[in-house]
Amino acid sequence: MVLRLRPEARLDLEAAARWYEAQEPGLGRRFLEKVRQAFRRIQSNPESYGSGYRNTRRALIRRFPYGVIDLLVPERDTIVVLAVLHCGRDPKLWRQRSSS
Numbered sequence: 001m002v003l004r005l006r007p008e009a010r011l012d013l014e015a016a017a018r019w020y021e022a023q024e025p026g027l028g029r030r031f032l033e034k035v036r037q038a039f040r041r042i043q044s045n046p047e048s049y050g051s052g053y054r055n056t057r058r059a060l061i062r063r064f065p066y067g068v069i070d071l072l073v074p075e076r077d078t079i080v081v082l083a084v085l086h087c088g089r090d091p092k093l094w095r096q097r098s099s100s
Contacts, residue, residue: 003043003070005081012084016066034061035084038068046072046079056082 005013013035021028038059042049049057049070058067061084069083 001043001046001077001079003039003079003081006083009069009081009083016084016086020064031061031064031066034064035066035068037062039081042068042070042079046070060087 013032017028017032019028020031038061042057042059046057049059051057054071056069056071058069060067065087066084067087068081069085071080071082072078073080
């Protein structure tokens with residue numbers, strides 16, 4: 001299964017990493033490592049996360065209040081990461097991404 005990040009998700013990820021790095025040197029790097037671990041978990045067992053809005057799934061980032069929102073596209077053998085957002089953010093920010 002191929003994991004593909006939408007450009008918006010990549011921007012989400014970069015902004016969060018920059019923010020954490022500004023809070024404490026090295027924290028942004030640790031955040032990115034935890035996100036990579038979540039990506040590996042998603043790839044190895046994409047259906048282990050409950051289905052939500054328009055069949056999207058959310059995997060939580062360990063030790064950080066963030067989630068990876070993805071959409072499984074089995075006919076393409078692909079997982080599309082729609083967003084990497086703080087769990088307290090308004091879901092409307094990423095929901096429109098699931099329809100395009």
